[in-house]
Amino acid sequence: MNRTWGQLTNRGRLLMILKYIFLALCVIVALFPIVWVVMSSFKTNAEILTDGISLPTSFKFTGYEQAIAISPILKYFVNSVIISSVATVANVLFLAMAAYVFARCQFRGKNILFWLLSLSMVVPMTALLNPVYLVINNLGLTDTKTGLILVYTALNLPMSLLILRSTFLSIPRSLEEAAYVDGAGFVRTFFQIMLPCAKGGLASAAVLAFLNNWNEFTFALILTSGQDARTLPLSLSYFTSQFSFNYTAMFAAITIAVIPSIVIFALFQEQVVSSLTAGAVKE
Amino acid sequence: MKKRITALCLVSAMAVTMLAGCGGDTAKQGSSEAEGTGEEIVINYPTFQCGVNTAAPVVDQLISEFNEQYAGKYRIEKEEVPGDQNYIDKIKVQLGTGDLPPVVYGGGYNLLDLALAKDVVVDLTDAVNSDPEWKELYTDAAMTTNSRDGKIYASSSEGNLVGYFYNKELFAKAGLSGPATTWDEFWDQCDKLKAAGITPLALDTADSAWVTSLWMGALVAAEGDDAVAFLKQMTPDDYNNPAMIKAAGEVQKMLQEYTTKDAIGGKYEHAANNFLSEQAAMIANGPWMMSDFSDETKAAPGFADKVGVAIYPGSFVYDAPIQGYFVTKQDDPALEEAAIEMVKFFTSEHAQQVALEVQGMVPASSKVEITEKAKEAYPLLAEFLDLAATAKVRTDNLQATMYPNLLDVVSQELPRLASGEITPEQYCQILTENAQKN
Numbered sequence: 001m002n003r004t005w006g007q008l009t010n011r012g013r014l015l016m017i018l019k020y021i022f023l024a025l026c027v028i029v030a031l032f033p034i035v036w037v038v039m040s041s042f043k044t045n046a047e048i049l050t051d052g053i054s055l056p057t058s059f060k061f062t063g064y065e066q067a068i069a070i071s072p073i074l075k076y077f078v079n080s081v082i083i084s085s086v087a088t089v090a091n092v093l094f095l096a097m098a099a100y101v102f103a104r105c106q107f108r109g110k111n112i113l114f115w116l117l118s119l120s121m122v123v124p125m126t127a128l129l130n131p132v133y134l135v136i137n138n139l140g141l142t143d144t145k146t147g148l149i150l151v152y153t154a155l156n157l158p159m160s161l162l163i164l165r166s167t168f169l170s171i172p173r174s175l176e177e178a179a180y181v182d183g184a185g186f187v188r189t190f191f192q193i194m195l196p197c198a199k200g201g202l203a204s205a206a207v208l209a210f211l212n213n214w215n216e217f218t219f220a221l222i223l224t225s226g227q228d229a230r231t232l233p234l235s236l237s238y239f240t241s242q243f244s245f246n247y248t249a250m251f252a253a254i255t256i257a258v259i260p261s262i263v264i265f266a267l268f269q270e271q272v273v274s275s276l277t278a279g280a281v282k283e
Numbered sequence: 284m285k286k287r288i289t290a291l292c293l294v295s296a297m298a299v300t301m302l303a304g305c306g307g308d309t310a311k312q313g314s315s316e317a318e319g320t321g322e323e324i325v326i327n328y329p330t331f332q333c334g335v336n337t338a339a340p341v342v343d344q345l346i347s348e349f350n351e352q353y354a355g356k357y358r359i360e361k362e363e364v365p366g367d368q369n370y371i372d373k374i375k376v377q378l379g380t381g382d383l384p385p386v387v388y389g390g391g392y393n394l395l396d397l398a399l400a401k402d403v404v405v406d407l408t409d410a411v412n413s414d415p416e417w418k419e420l421y422t423d424a425a426m427t428t429n430s431r432d433g434k435i436y437a438s439s440s441e442g443n444l445v446g447y448f449y450n451k452e453l454f455a456k457a458g459l460s461g462p463a464t465t466w467d468e469f470w471d472q473c474d475k476l477k478a479a480g481i482t483p484l485a486l487d488t489a490d491s492a493w494v495t496s497l498w499m500g501a502l503v504a505a506e507g508d509d510a511v512a513f514l515k516q517m518t519p520d521d522y523n524n525p526a527m528i529k530a531a532g533e534v535q536k537m538l539q540e541y542t543t544k545d546a547i548g549g550k551y552e553h554a555a556n557n558f559l560s561e562q563a564a565m566i567a568n569g570p571w572m573m574s575d576f577s578d579e580t581k582a583a584p585g586f587a588d589k590v591g592v593a594i595y596p597g598s599f600v601y602d603a604p605i606q607g608y609f610v611t612k613q614d615d616p617a618l619e620e621a622a623i624e625m626v627k628f629f630t631s632e633h634a635q636q637v638a639l640e641v642q643g644m645v646p647a648s649s650k651v652e653i654t655e656k657a658k659e660a661y662p663l664l665a666e667f668l669d670l671a672a673t674a675k676v677r678t679d680n681l682q683a684t685m686y687p688n689l690l691d692v693v694s695q696e697l698p699r700l701a702s703g704e705i706t707p708e709q710y711c712q713i714l715t716e717n718a719q720k721n
Contacts (some may be wrong), residue, residue: 045581049556070334071365130379137382156334170331221369222376223360225327237366240353242391242493245552248580 034262048247063252070246072227073237073253079231083145086211087152089117091209092159092202099164100190121158125218136223143225153218156209167201168194203271212264214261232257314522324543324621326359327384331370333363337571341638345376349628357621385613385622389606393687395437396518398611405610408435410623417627420648425604439607439647440638443680444671445497447567447592453481462593466505469596473541476564484537485554486546486564488697491682493556495534496695497567500681501595502530514678515662518686522714531700538701547698559586570643570664592667594710600671603679604647692717
């Protein structure tokens, strides 16, 4: 039971002060990069480069105007929303099916196949560039949203599979058995019983996949050439070149780019954290 | 059961239409190839000269003029690849997959040699030799930069005439009347500036350390004919020579005594900002920086009037064309012809004039007239061109001739040189070892 300040001993009060100082430090560490980026979007180039942590001398939205004028940031923003969302939905849908099978069904080579798929997480991105470029090019999907959606769906495969398998393992078998007794088939049990129960895991996999898709840069650069399929991270490169820079506009563009990620994570953070630990204790 | 099958069919149909709906214009996919829209051939042209790049308006104007001049026959479709390094990365991937665009701009990144190693570059010798007007634009230096084994593979539009800028007001505060003519005088000026509480040099070490490398090359050039011959050598694989070692030692001194704290680990932007915000008195850089002097988002109003321009002590100036555009081998000969036309147009006298007047870029060819319009727009450029004409020693810069893998090595090793962790001899040895990996 929580005790009030008056009921605490001196030692208890000291511990409470230390606890709040620690929590405040955590909040500052977490918030500092975001606040810094937003503040920098109101500073001039000279202010940013001379004293990175100083406060802006005025709050003008010139950086945001320049960001929109210099790069097609709004177009890329819409592309990012479409590509990241569709790839996330596809990833979670297909991987939930795969994860359910890995969690519940017994078949020869199951473990080898599971670890093989999970190990793809450690393949470096640069090693994938040439083969993925060739495959997408041969499919005629370069410079299309579909091409990027397919790649992003696959790139998030290992992480989603790990999360969702753990989630399904944590759901009691008795729920499925009850569904089967009531006459539900395999597909119905999966969609109507198991998926709602795995809501937390699905949200977690979806959030992580969405964040990865939203921030991905390399494949977006290599696999696209026009404005119709390019995503937001590419727009950030418009503000610096070897001998020219506009940091004010770049920080404004970063602010525009990171807001959806922050909002999504803030909304679903509880599911993400809880499902990452799901499966630790089995029935 | 029937209901379930219908639901599955609907879900599948939805997924297929969702993905199909996200598809782009499939006609654009083969944009690096000739497209059969009547007789018009489309040239897909990826370029990093977009966004804040100072050459972006020049490229836009040239593309628009080309498309107008060749309407119905050829058309350039610009592909923006913002960021120099992103462009290099993309070209390297396409080089690996054999899917290069018809025209590649080599810039200062020596992409020509990488492409030649894969045998994907079109030999332009006959095309240039058969067009006297085009051939006339090739200076001896341009011919060397763009040729290999007696064959012409590329064409330049930009010269790389680089000296340094100094802040006249800060110089006056330190009791200095003008730029140094000898290196002894230069070091003396650095000491006087430092004594007056002014940081003498704006330097960098990250992102290949462009600014610092310019000083290093100028110091090498001061060491006599052998040193100049070394600077003119393409892709040298031995940096263990007395001139390089001495220059590395002097750059070490610059980094330790005469620059700002953020030079170590700092990028070009930091060096530029230190000069633009009057925290350092000198910066080595090319004429493309001149437009920044009057850009009020980067410098205080009136800053442009305080800036003077100079050639390096010892009457030295960097003077070499920037490696130009080259054409890559394509399945369709008509597309190759179109690409050659584009390169010819982009490196023509007119194109060089446009770059001069719009961007303040020094032309690759000495035949291009420095117009009154250009002098009016960039008075400092006119002053610099007059000064550069008096220079007795000229060569290309260190970065333009070194193997591309050394650019990262320079960024990694300069901070260690500055901290004294490695000696100038070790620095040159590391460059040599990495050059010999090629």
